[in-house]
Every structure is written in C-alpha cells, then in structure tokens.
Amino acid sequence: MTKKNKKSEKHKVAMQKQKAKVDAGIEAASIERGVAILLTGNGKGKTSSAFGMIMRALGYGHKVGVVQFIKGQQLSGEELYLRDHCPQVEFHQMGTGFTWDTQDRDSDIAAAEKTWVWAEAMLSNDRFDLVVLDELTYMIAYQYLNEEAILSALKHRPIEQSVVVTGRGGGAALQAIMDTISEVKEVKHAFKAGVKARQGVDF
Numbered sequence: 001m002t003k004k005n006k007k008s009e010k011h012k013v014a015m016q017k018q019k020a021k022v023d024a025g026i027e028a029a030s031i032e033r034g035v036a037i038l039l040t041g042n043g044k045g046k047t048s049s050a051f052g053m054i055m056r057a058l059g060y061g062h063k064v065g066v067v068q069f070i071k072g073q074q075l076s077g078e079e080l081y082l083r084d085h086c087p088q089v090e091f092h093q094m095g096t097g098f099t100w101d102t103q104d105r106d107s108d109i110a111a112a113e114k115t116w117v118w119a120e121a122m123l124s125n126d127r128f129d130l131v132v133l134d135e136l137t138y139m140i141a142y143q144y145l146n147e148e149a150i151l152s153a154l155k156h157r158p159i160e161q162s163v164v165v166t167g168r169g170g171g172a173a174l175q176a177i178m179d180t181i182s183e184v185k186e187v188k189h190a191f192k193a194g195v196k197a198r199q200g201v202d203f
C-alpha cells in the first residue's frame, strides 16, 4: 500500500467510526419539543446568532417573535431588515437607550415592564414557533423585572415553542432551566484596538 492509500484507508476507518457515533447519537435523541437556548458570554456573536436562527425559522415559514430589551439609539440592521422585508415577524423593542445612557432606574423599570408584556404574550401563545428575547439577561441582573416571573413564563411556554435568550450573565437559576447554553468567549474584539463599531457588522 502506498503512503497515500494508507492515509485514505485510515481516513475511511476514522470516518466510519465517526458516522457510527453520530448515528447512535441521532438514534438516542427521540424527544420532540421546543428548546430553550441561552447565548451568553463576553464575546461578540450572541444577538447575531439569535438572528441567524430567526432566518432559519423563517426559511420553514415558522412564526417568529422578537423582543429586544436593551438597544442603543442607533437602529440595528436586523431591525431595519425585518421591518421592511418580514412583516410576518412580530418585533418589539424597549425603545430606551442603554442603561448607562438613561441613568434613570425608575424609567428603565417602567420601560422593562411594558416590554415584558409583549414577551409574556408570545411565551403563552402557541402560534409562535420561535421567540427571541434579546438582552433579557440584563433585566434579571439589574432586577428590572421579577426573576421568578421570567423563569415561570419561560418554563411554561408551549411545548413546541423554542426560545432564545441573549445577554451576558443571567444567573444560575436561568441557566438551570435552559436546555442549551453557549458562552461566546472574547478572544479579541476590534473595538478594544480602537476600531469603530461597523454598520452591518456590529449593528
């Protein structure tokens, strides 16, 4: 056997083993229900990942709801796109700036409570296949919203509904009820090197 053939044979055996492992995993996963996903961590990619899932869901004609709990004064690209091209997506925003901009806890809480009503309605409506609650973790961290009420609404959502929560932190109680948690780690961020946030990339 030539060196090249040996390498090909070794690759084939490794792939066969891998396939058997993957097939066994697929076979073992037999539960059909929506999932609760938390995208957290200090790195870039939480909100954009959530919007990637929205695109996936829309590809299958699924009903999608989005509630954004914190936003800058600047309109985001995802917001503009959904507003102009996806009227079927129900989209709500807290509409205030970042918390360090407003510097007013009482008005932040009032805005959070108003916004939570939209989220709660989606989480109790089985017409929604996917609900994205962008930056919800800060509402728990800053104690703007009642943690138990949030956890209860997430837990008791329709069985087929998936929910994606984004934001740093969120706490142990939230993590305990989520099915999938990914932590985006900051290895580097251009901003730290003085590069301005880019339209279409960062917002």
Ligand code: ATP
Pocket (backbone or CB within 6 Å): 042, 043, 044, 045, 046, 047, 048, 049, 166, 168, 184, 186, 189, 191, 192, 197, 201, 202, 203
């Ligand atoms: P994105 O919306 O790009 O997926 P994100 O949701 O993971 O980012 P957020 O904490 O919501 O991150 O911050 C939103 C904005 O802040 C984005 O413009 C993003 O590029 C920027 N950002 C994210 N992480 C960092 C970081 N570690 N340092 C500086 N800026 C960051």
Ligand code: MG
Pocket (backbone or CB within 6 Å): 046, 047, 048, 135, 166, 167
């Ligand atoms: Mg984000």
